[in-house]
Amino acid sequence: MILWLFPLLSVVLKFKDDSALVRRLRERDPAAMSDLYDRYGRIAYSLILRVVNNSAVAEDLVQETFLRVWNRVQAFDPERGALGPWVLTVARNRAIDYVRSVEGRNQPAALEIDRLEHPSLFRDFEADMMNAGRLRALAGAFGKLTDKQRTVIELAYYQGMSQTEIADRMQTPLGTVKTWARTALQLLRDEMSRVEAV
C-alpha cells in the first residue's frame, strides 16, 4: 500500500543493492552511468521538477546531478554507502542552488553544500532509518502538521529557504517561524520514533 502511494520510495529503499553499480562507476565504466540513470533518473527528475517547476531546467539539472555523482563517486564507499539517498541529496542541492540563483537569493556557503552531500554522510545508513514503516509514519505525521508548519517544512525542503527567508515570505516574526519549524520537526521525529519502538 505504502509503495503504491509513494512509488519513488521503492527506489531509495533499494540502496543496499547498489554496491556493484558503485564499483562500476568508480571504475569509470560509461555504461554504469546509464544504469545509474535507470535506477535513479526518475526520482531525481521528479524531485528537481517539484523544486524548479520547469521541465527544461529540470532536464538540465538532472544532467548536472549525474555528472556530479560521476565526478565524486571515487569518495563513495561501495559497500557501506547509500547511493539512492546520496543521489537524491545531490539532486535537491542542484535544484535549490538553481532557484536561489534565479531568485537572487544568497547562495549557501560552498562548504555547507559540500558537507551536506559529502559521500561520507551516506555511509552506514541502517535499514531501520529508511523503511516503508517510517515513511508511512512520516506521511501520517505530515498530515498532522498545521498548515503553517507544513509550509515551513516545504519551503525549507523544496525551496531551500532559511528561517529568516521563510519569515519574510510568510510575513511572520522570525521567532514564530522558528517555533513552527521546531515543533514540526519534533512531531515528524516523534511519529517515526514510534515505528522504531514497535
Added chain:
Amino acid sequence: MNHDELREICDMYALGLAEPAEREEIERHLAEGSAETQALLRSAMAMATLLGAMTPEQAPPSRLRRAVSALVKPRGFSWMWLSALGGMAAALVAVVTWFHGQDQQRIHELVDARLELRRANLELARYQQAMRFLDSPETRLVGFGQGQQQQPRGNVFVNASGGVMLIAANLPQLAAGRTYEMWLIPRGQAPRPAGLFKVRADGSAVHILEGQVDTRSLGAVAVSDEPEAGSPAPSTTPIIVAPVSGL
C-alpha cells in the same frame, strides 16, 4: 548541548533550516569527528530522503536518458557555439582532442571540462541578457558617483517595459551574513525592494530587475547594505542613490 538539542539542530541542518551559529556548531562537531553528531546527522539525512520520496512521481522524457548517458561517452563535438566563447573554446577543443580515444580516467577529466563549459554558457547567457537590455531603444541611462575614485560609481539603466539594470564599481565587500539590496524609490513614496545581489571580488556588480517600471513616478534607484535574507525597507543608509527623475 544535550542529545535532544543536538538532534533538533541536526534535523534543522539537514533541511537547511539551521541558523549560522548552529551550522557552525555542527561543522565543528563533524570536524572533531563526533560520532554522536555523525549518527544524528545521518538519521536526519535519512528523514530528509524520506521527505524527498514523498515527492509526486513525474516521468522524465526519454531523451534525458540519452543525454545523461552521453555525458560520459566520448563522442563527436559540435563546433557551432564555440565562436561565442573565444579563448575558452580553443582550450576546450584542445582538451577534447587530447582526451578523445584515451582511457577512462581521461573521460573523467573531459566531464569536468564539460561542466565548466556549462557554467561558462550560463555566464554568457547572463551577459546576453544584459546586452539585450542595453540594446533596447527605450533604455535610459543615469550615472552616479562619477568623478569619485573611492566611492561606488556606475550607471543605472531604466527601461519602462524591461526593468532596471545596475552596473556598479567600487562597492565595498560586506561582512558575513550581509548582502546588497536594490531599491526603487517612487517620488513621495517609500522605497520598494528590487532584489538582492552580490559584489564580485573586484568590487563590481551587475544586477537586473526584470519587469515593467513606472518611469514617470520613479524618483531614484538606491542600494543599501542589508541582512542576507533582505529587508522590506532599507535598514541602513543607502550606499548608492541615483536620482532618475524626468526619464
